Amino acid sequence: MKASLNRLAERAAAEGLLDVAYTTTDSPFGTLLLATTPRGLVRVGLPNQDADELLIDLAARVSPRVLEASAPLDEARRELDLYFEGKLTEFELPLDWQLSHDFRRRVLRAIARIPYGQTRSYTQMATSAGNERAVRAAGTACGTNPLPLVVPCHRVLRSGGALGGYGGGLPMKEGLLRLEGVLDG
């Protein structure tokens, strides 16, 4: 059965019927869900997020042709593994931004440019996205980031330096900042 299913996924991709491929991968923080369209990585699910709900959401918002297939995500997995080993500071994967729009997308694109090991404030992100007063909306953009880790919203902190929030939970945000040398320990 497994060989049949692999063959099916390969054929679906070859015939342009694999709109969303997903797989899971291990990380020091738990299991991640990765999903890609033919354009690029479209969704990263953090360990505390419900994988089934994420897939249902992808089926509704991108396409119901959602299949488990690891090959289209080999590169994403490779880069994430290197990142967690501290050997990769910049992701080079193609990204599919279709799950974010307008102001939120502008915030996320600005976040994607924050260099490894550095942090910015929510106010700075709001300003980069073209509206310095929309700090709360910038926070929401981080909170609804469909591509955490790769679009490093963990590098965005409160103006006073407090951690703020994180979709994957604060311990994970702290862990990532430690990994990047922003926090000690």
Add this chain to the structure above:
Amino acid sequence: MHSSWPISRLARPQRLIHEVTELPPFQTLIDEHAEQVMAVCRGAVGRSDADDCFQETFIAALRAYPKLSDGGNLRGWLITIAHRKAIDHHRARGRRPVPVAEVREVAVEDPPPDDGIWKLVGALPPKQRAAVTLRYASDLPHTEIAAALGCSPEAARRSLHEGLKRLRKELS
């Protein structure tokens, strides 16, 4: 009475909520029904060609899936497709000449029976074969067999009955 008050807008019913079951991620169909589809294919075309029938079924399903208007009976939908693919397979096979390196001069023997009872099922007339497969490989009730075959539940019951009668006779 304010003549400017947009009465018609107030009277308009709220946006209709479509009672269409939202389509689940296609992987769910595979997780839940792949075994059954494979069993139907095995029953309908035999073990050696079952995987081709299985692939054709799921590729056709995947192609049609986003436009499916109702996600209510996905299992019945998949099994119906599997049956159509099995029929296509039999038709293609009937027409297709078999290429051989050289014409054999010895009598061709039947391959040894490897599918047991399913081999006998495979030899039934199409309707009976389909009804028996749907009932026992797919565990479908008469109403769903009827839907899959595009006949009345009574006709489905009859096909099943005839098929089983014939199998009993062959086995006794």
